[in-house]
Amino acid sequence: MAHLESRKHISPDSGFPITLHPNFNPKIKDYVPPDPIREEFHPDKDRASFADPEKKALFSIAKRVDLTELIGTRLENIQLSQLSPQQLDELALLVAERGVVFFRDQDLTTEGQVKLFEHYGTLDRHPAQKDQRHVIIRGSREDHREILKYTPWPSGEWHADTSFEINPPSYSLLRMEEHPPVGGDTAWVSQYGLYDALSDAMKKFVDGLHAVHTSRLQYDTILDLWGTGPNRPPIDTHHPAVRTHPVTGLKALNVNTGFVTGFAELKKQESDKLLEFFAYHIHSADDHYVRWKWTVGAVAMWDNRCVVHRVIPGTYEAPRKGIRTTVFGEKPYFDPNSESRNERAKQEKESMINGENGATDGQTQTPA
Structure with missing residues (x-):
């Protein structure tokens, strides 16, 4: 929290930092991003669309272990670096169906990981990412409840990676290079499941809404808390609150507490209350949840179109370092059928x- 501008302004009355609106923070107000806002583009057909529905090539070498009924599968006796293009396509289909797939003791290098993930499309670039090919993921040892007093982005909340983009990511892969023996877990929640858990009346209501996704809060926080410069200006997008997955054809809730600030069709109080409900809905979704304990060499591959995730904060001292690669997906859409x-x-x-x-x-x- 040392980078926070508010830490430099202490109240003489309470002894705590003064909350500053970001527009009064010169680090944010005067910053000029080097890159323009992205334009919509149409990615190549999803590789999972080419897969054998029975995944015979993949399961001929891999043992499948489902970690919960509805989300999360671990594949054993397999090295990602050795998979054929057909097996990679079938892996994508499994990820689209199960939300997230895990591996232990992988021999991938960063170069190998980048090459492997280019099979799935055009590599995405996080707004704070310096290397075009990958981003380094650290741990979370901050008190996010405390940070939220001084900077607007709920950085410890559930999110789908950069869901505010016109073309949000489809697949992400995180490979762990350094990790503490305890702590630093990551959890995922199925957005297929979150939609199913709604009442029929709520489903019909939400089907017709657009969620307001914004990068503005993260943009401010990247500059203030992380002390680095976002690559692109902030952006607001209105994506369907329920999206249709292009491979599975299933409905998935498209709302996350990390980037969604409201609903376009609703008035302010209505929108705030619905967003409050969805925060509760996600946090109470134990029956659609999986938590992964990382080890060095472990890998997770997930589909941002049908899951949200968050790193579990901790107090561990050992270093945590992961390499994440991500590819662009299609612009979210909703098929009423x-x-x-x-x-x-x-x-x-x-x-x-x-x-x-x-x-x-x-x-x-x-x-x-």
């Missing part, structure tokens, strides 16, 4: 039952 994961599962179950009944009836009607 798409279905939720629960609706699809129900339809598949009914189809199976009807098929079994049909087979039984056919056997009964066959003459002896």
